[in-house]
Amino acid sequence: MPVLLSARRLTRTYPNGQGVFDVDLRLEPGELVALMGPNGSGKSTLLRVLGTAAAPSGGTVSWFGTTDLRDPAVRRRLGVVLDQAAHFEEMTAYQNGWFFARQFGLEPRIAAERIEDGLRWAGLWEARHQPVREYSLGMKRKLSLVEAFLHRPQILLLDEPTLGLDYRAELALIERLQVLSLTGTGIVIATNDVHLAERLCHRVLLLHQGRVVTEGRVARLLTAVAGSKELELQIHSPIDLEGIRSLPEVEAVSASGHTVSVMLARGANPAQVLAILNGTSDLVSTMRVRQPNLGDLFLKLTGVPLQEEGAR
Template identity: 35%
Template sequence: MTPDPAAEVRDLAFSYRSHRILDGIDLALARGETAALLGPNGAGKTSLMRLLAGRLVPQAGRVRVAGGDPAREPGIRRAIAWVPQEIALYPRLTARENLEVFARLLGLPRAARAPAVARALARAGLEAAADRLVGVLSGGYQRRANIAASLLGEPALVLLDEPTQGVDQAARAAIHAVLERLPESGAAVLIATHDFAEAERLADRVLVLQDGALRLDGRLADLLAGLRAGPPEHEVALAEAAGPAAAAALRQAGFHPASPLTWRAGSTVAGGRDGAALLAHLRRHGVPVREIRVREPGLDGLYRDVTEAAPPDPVGADLEIPA
């Protein structure tokens, strides 16, 4: 385990209505580290974050943040920033007024509130929008204000659940710029995301959770270096979504769907054909190919290998846990 970690769980287990959600989780998050938490829906990601935030109590094992138990020690919960997917702000107050309310709720002394609000606004890049009503701000600004509110107490642990969900590319880049700076204060940052590019940009470390168990835990640079020492991947971009016959032809050639219009495969595809021969082969079989690209393997390929190799376990899948 990491010496003096910001957060640590040991042999953690959690169930809901007799369904096992998490089982045997061991994890330590270092100060100044950003970890990406990946996994399919129902894997237990949000439950793990709620346990770390003290919102849930484990059935077995232990959770420690900044040396204390967040489920039983209110003082420890104040050292944790929990940023859920939902915007948890008052729409009829300005961004500044929202932060002032949360500073009072956090119990900050009167003299410390204004400086804390100013710091949080600056860290989230919100100075220009500080005095606008939250309800009229764009989704990206609202998410940044949500993050700013969580930073008022100078947390030891920052938990973010899908922090860029539903925002455009410009807002996403602005949020990423905020998140990249969070570890500078010495906080550990855990980001649950389905966005592999986001994980590659922000994370030092990657965790893959599936069926309530950690299937992968490693340094991102090491994982990508291992992948990229091997052959490149082929990526087929389609002009339209593949119908059943085209999808069958792509699968027979060794491809798998990465999105409705993108299919990927390793270097040895369609009997070892080169790009031109592969293009001709797919088009002969009715595949609406727009282009074929050769790309370095990325985190998405590693994730696919890990999750497809794990035996299926439907217990607790897609189970929603109340907040």
């Protein structure tokens, strides 16, 4: 199978010591790969390097067999959406689309067809002659996606692609990415949306403090936490987290705002945790047990939650 993108011991450091370190990654045609990690884990930095927006400080990255990140032939085959939805604000969405379509080498007739198709898909066709400065953040994010799809790139690199999108737009995006994957486009998504990654992606890299803590097929990764359970408690007041953490059945505990997540080992009984809360159970407003997901795996491996409370 030809490799679209390959990174070996990729490192990108910043003066403050943060960055990504020694990352290995391969992307084959049709593959959907998620880069997951909490804020500051390095997933956006990694995506920027893979998208040629930043040069690696160490290691190598090759796109279609070349390591020259400034090679126009490489960039012509990449579609990149970074965290900032930057556009030429005084120009309309159509003008922005036209500029990028033509810069990426599309003939005027093809450009017109694809811009119309993309803007209609994104629900922006009616607002196509509106200056982008009048757009909401969600509309700008959609326009960024449209622009990235215009030249039918062979590799798509998307940073938090569902950020700012409503539910319908998110479903439309997932469907589109699945179709693109089936037609051979390699896709890398940086996200901390567990459900998006589990639903859409074939492979996942979990990043923590700039390093890959584990990677592999989603189903295989989930076997590491299969049989275990997550107990999620909504609390009014602080509870004895250390007491819970010290239980042998407990693999990890995280607290974020009023939510406490307790990762239970395979075969453990949630009642043992509840026993710790004996006498203070009135502090707990709701409690629920659910099957573990990639977020729980991350918590188990690193001891820190994958998502902020608001993102869960």
